[in-house]
Amino acid sequence: MAKIQVEDLTKVFGKRPSRAIKLLEQGKSKDEILEETGCTVGVNRTSFSVEAGEIFVIMGLSGSGKSTLVRLLNRLIDPTEGSVWVDGDDLARMDDKGLRKIRREKMSMVFQQFGLFPFRTILDNVAYGLEIQGLEEEEKKKKADEALQLVGLGGYGNMYPDELSGGMQQRVGLARALAADTDILLMDEAFSALDPLIRKEMQDELLELQGRMKKTIVFITHDLDEALRLGDRITIMKDGRIVQIGTPEDILQHPADDYVAKFVEDVDRSKVFTAEAVMKRPEVLTIDKDGPRVALQRMKKEGISSLYVTNKDRTLLGIVHADEVSDLVEQGSEDIRSVLHEDVPTVQKDTVVKEMIELLTYKNTPVAVIDEENKIVGIVVRGSVMALLSGKEVSAVE
């Protein structure tokens, strides 16, 4: 079951929300409803689910309703209609006591302007959630300190927020959320207030932490590059509605409409797509079975000038080139190993295309894609990378 399940969630700000809801159901637009009722539609009947352990990015420009949406998830804003199921409980219909329990035990939040308490020390800031949970003084200190270590601010516990830089303050914000030890992290534009270099550093760190902790993260951002970097799945919002939900590659390859298409137009695709997305099924030579003649014939058939050589279990051994194999055949030798080049360019499945470009530029051979056990799973040729970068459909191996 999904960790968070959102159904028909709607938020209308204003005095007569019920009328606005009726108009929404009639399919009126946000502007028309504002005109007629004076109500602002924040979030318009959105449904989605967030799986445990994924980073779910909600992306949209300002006014798209993304910040409202994340506040509906922990009910900092009360929904007008709809449900938010967290581990099977509907937050929207919960009493205050139940809601507080969920907030204490299940979800914590990181804020755009950090939301730190200026009159508390860093350690006491981090310990806030634990204090609310009612932990003993000593355990509280210990856990808060661990969380601070985790974000690399071990020695800063006795300082105050205004003594730290923005990036460090947001680490404190993150530590405060992590210290509460909740499954779900809501991050509202958490890195938007940081300058680009620090932002990238924080993104890397979040990914690294996530690799270890496997939280369920709902991350709000207006920055598409950030969304693509962090998101396992991305939701694109516009005018309070969800326009598209998908993996980063989905969204780049199959934009749901013109809005999304225009949005993703300028994205550096080479940073998003991985070897897996552009690789083709490899033609290989099995070393103990196939000789030089088979190799030549196979190259001729495929119209290629080199061939990867593997074991029976597809472990990559090296590459052979057509000219050398053909010499071998003329000499009447069967020893394919004598012309085997072991120094071959390889990448992993999750290597991004950007990092392969150099390999493809200087060597005239395709790049081999291997798995953890050094087995070949595909090859990447220049043509498919160029097709991808130009925005054309590429055919990945099934």
Added chain:
Amino acid sequence: MSNITPLPLADWIDAFVEWLTQAEFIFGPLTDFIGYLISGFEWFFGIFPPWLLLLIMVGLTFWFAGRKIGLTVFVLLGLLLIWNLGYWEDMVLTLAIVLTAGVISIVIGVPMGIWMSRSSAVEGAIKPVLDFMQTMPAFVYLIPAVAFFGIGMVPGVVASVIFAMPPTIRFTNLGIRQVPTEIIEASEAFGSTGNQKLFKVQLPMAKTTIMAGINQTIMLALSMVVIASMIGADGLGTAVYFAVGRNDVGGGFEAGLAIVIVAIILDRLTQGIGASKRK
């Protein structure tokens, strides 16, 4: 205009006050309570011999008002002057009245301010009342105060409270409302109860602003001291009041100077407590 009968507003108010004074069962205990508070402060200050109390006040100013040497020396000299001029007893009485009025204002005003900050309706209802309390000439409060509480220190304190309380209420309300939304959200997002939010986040965040309000309240209460002396609230005010009656410029000036010195001490002290110790 002469044909139109004026509204008998004064009669109505008289009647209302007359009716209120019947409520002895309320004003009796209240008078006693405020009386006890004043005597309590007086007794407390009386424990110390003047020289010790003087040193304590100098020490407090030094400690709380940012350890400024110049200010400390000024306070020392000022208090010595008051002692020397023979106004020490009066000053203690004045302090007792001002502190009593201050304590009552804080005890009522801060919760009122908190209440106001939680609801715009309450804010809308209380604000005009506060405006009324502050703009009505302070002398006017003396009349009903005498009617309800008789002559003496107690009505002086009551009039001071009415006149001096609004800033505490206003600043408490303002201070809490000024806490950034994100910080409130942070506190709520971790599952704080209303009280946890209030005591762990809102009040600490609003502390400086609230203390500015309390500072104002104490200053206003002190400014009521002279006015309240007209209804028998003893202290430095009485000295000024009598000097005015006797056209005694020198005596009036002496007593007035004593009030100024007390005002500066109270102002710096309350400001010092309000300012964050951490810069």
